[in-house]
Amino acid sequence: NAGVTQTPKFRVLKTGQSMTLLCAQDMNHEYMYWYRQDPGMGLRLIHYSVGEGTTAKGEVPDGYNVSRLKKQNFLLGLESAAPSQTSVYFCASSYSEDTEAFFGQGTRLTVV
Amino acid sequence: SQKIEQNSEALNIQEGKTATLTCNYTNYSPAYLQWYRQDPGRGPVFLLLIRENEKEKRKERLKVTFDTTLKQSLFHITASQPADSATYLCALAPSGGSYIPTFGRGTSLIVHP
Numbered sequence: 660n661a662g663v664t665q666t667p668k669f670r671v672l673k674t675g676q677s678m679t680l681l682c683a684q685d686m687n688h689e690y691m692y693w694y695r696q697d698p699g700m701g702l703r704l705i706h707y708s709v710g711e712g713t714t715a716k717g718e719v720p721d722g723y724n725v726s727r728l729k730k731q732n733f734l735l736g737l738e739s740a741a742p743s744q745t746s747v748y749f750c751a752s753s754y755s756e757d758t759e760a761f762f763g764q765g766t767r768l769t770v771v
Numbered sequence: 772s773q774k775i776e777q778n779s780e781a782l783n784i785q786e787g788k789t790a791t792l793t794c795n796y797t798n799y800s801p802a803y804l805q806w807y808r809q810d811p812g813r814g815p816v817f818l819l820l821i822r823e824n825e826k827e828k829r830k831e832r833l834k835v836t837f838d839t840t841l842k843q844s845l846f847h848i849t850a851s852q853p854a855d856s857a858t859y860l861c862a863l864a865p866s867g868g869s870y871i872p873t874f875g876r877g878t879s880l881i882v883h884p
Contacts, residue, residue, distance in 0.1 A: 701876035749814050756870040757803055762814030
């Protein structure tokens with residue numbers, strides 16, 4: 660039982676490049692989330708999904724897109740990376756909105 | 772605007788003492804509040820959830836209180852150990868709407884042997 664797995668763990672991008680972060684969970688959770696964590700800023704919600712085929716915007720959605728084509732996967736896309744998107748990205752999943760969230764190990768992204 | 776405040780200064784305590792961390796909030800009607808632990812380079816790990824109609828929750832050496840009048844939650848670790856050193860995050864979910872929680876910035880706890 661792997662829990663929540665994020666791919667990749669580290670990535671360096673040049674400004675303007677695109678990439679996709681993959682989050683996979685094996686707990687059959689309905690809810691999935693993407694957060695970014697910056698020093699002194701805490702965890703901020705980018706996008707979330709309440710079930711397969713659904714997505715919704717969080718607190719800081721600009722510059723990101725997401726897709727949830729399969730229940731177990733939640734993809735976060737950066738179409739044109741900017742240095743302001745340098746951050747640590749965490750994916751999480753939960754059974755419902757008011758149950759504990761399980762987090763992945765994080766993806767450290769640097770945009771130069 | 773809605774705010775969640777956790778002490779940005781690290782809390783330093785001696786092993787064996789009780790650590791108390793604070794989470795204050797404004798302009799929220801929370802449905803529930805959660806506490807998470809985060810170690811350096813790792814994702815947060817869930818510890819406890821307390822709902823708006825609950826005053827206190829306990830789990831082993833952990834205790835959470837929730838005072839909706841004071842708009843405050845206190846997180847206690849009794850008989851603290853150096854292994855308890857980490858950053859502790861609180862997260863609040865508003866009643867009505869999506870119930871998706873918003874995280875505070877966290878407080879670092881350092882337990883000295």
